[in-house]
Amino acid sequence: MPELAEVEFERHRWSVGLGLAVSRVVLDEAAQVFRDTDPRALRRSLRGVTLTGSEARGKQICFRFGSDLWLGVHLGMTGELFVAPPGHARRKHEHLLLETAAGCLGFRDPRRFGRVRFARGAEEPDWWRAIPPGITSDAFTRARLAEGCARRARSPLKALLLRQDLFPGVGNWMADEVLWRAGLHPRRRAGSLDSEELGRLFRELRFVARGALRSVGASGGDPPRGWLFWVRWKDGGICPRSGVTLVRETVGGRTTCWSPGVQPEPGGRPPRTL
DNA sequence: TCCTATGTTGTATG
DNA sequence: ACATACAACATAGG
Numbered sequence: 001m002p003e004l005a006e007v008e009f010e011r012h013r014w015s016v017g018l019g020l021a022v023s024r025v026v027l028d029e030a031a032q033v034f035r036d037t038d039p040r041a042l043r044r045s046l047r048g049v050t051l052t053g054s055e056a057r058g059k060q061i062c063f064r065f066g067s068d069l070w071l072g073v074h075l076g077m078t079g080e081l082f083v084a085p086p087g088h089a090r091r092k093h094e095h096l097l098l099e100t101a102a103g104c105l106g107f108r109d110p111r112r113f114g115r116v117r118f119a120r121g122a123e124e125p126d127w128w129r130a131i132p133p134g135i136t137s138d139a140f141t142r143a144r145l146a147e148g149c150a151r152r153a154r155s156p157l158k159a160l161l162l163r164q165d166l167f168p169g170v171g172n173w174m175a176d177e178v179l180w181r182a183g184l185h186p187r188r189r190a191g192s193l194d195s196e197e198l199g200r201l202f203r204e205l206r207f208v209a210r211g212a213l214r215s216v217g218a219s220g221g222d223p224p225r226g227w228l229f230w231v232r233w234k235d236g237g238i239c240p241r242s243g244v245t246l247v248r249e250t251v252g253g254r255t256t257c258w259s260p261g262v263q264p265e266p267g268g269r270p271p272r273t274l
Numbered sequence: 275t276c277c278t279a280t281g282t283t284g285t286a287t288g
Numbered sequence: 289a290c291a292t293a294c295a296a297c298a299t300a301g302g
Binding site: 003035059074075077078111114115164170172173233254 | 281
């Protein structure tokens, strides 16, 4: 599930434990998701401390415990957070459990592409501090977008949008959604956009990020009706804007869905509308 | 059985 | 330096 908005929703699940102490830590030391940390130190450190806050940046989540503990969670492809009744015993694919008075805060990830990080210190750890400004923040400017496009001028837009160092939180469906709304073909080279196209890309990046956060991010449901999201998953989908049959093929190494009706082929024929 | 999957990382190659 | 292709990680579901 996890792109920007899903990640934000998952983060919020653990909010029932805010202000509560961790009475028990259960984890699978050998689990792949702990490959970047010391799970035993994590277990020792978290027992007895209080969940004091959390924040999501792009696809990363950081939970704060006490005043100097940082627990990073990346959900990978199939990770999710959950709350189970107190006393919950660890089940298949559940890698971390934090018992609180409000329930058991859990992290589950069948495919184990996710990861858990852990640090102690007054300052933000590197893996957290290094995440660039979010798309919906004031620091994400049109100039910043233009600079990214210039630096990766030969990259297809689809590949560019998936870069977490430029567009934190954007994943496969959001990238397709943005390009579709902006009327830009996923194979367009990032350096080929004129000023007007750059403006559309900027506007739709923010629109999709905000719209996803308001819907999926707030309630855990689905994006608004009319979004490409609803028709992009299977062959034979119809473009909600032009009525033409959508195309699905690999761009930038990922399955990509685009509409010949509103996204003209680079250097190709003009868009066809019904 | 084969294919696909909302992600990331490493290697080989151009 | 940059980009691409591919495999790898590991599991579930159609």
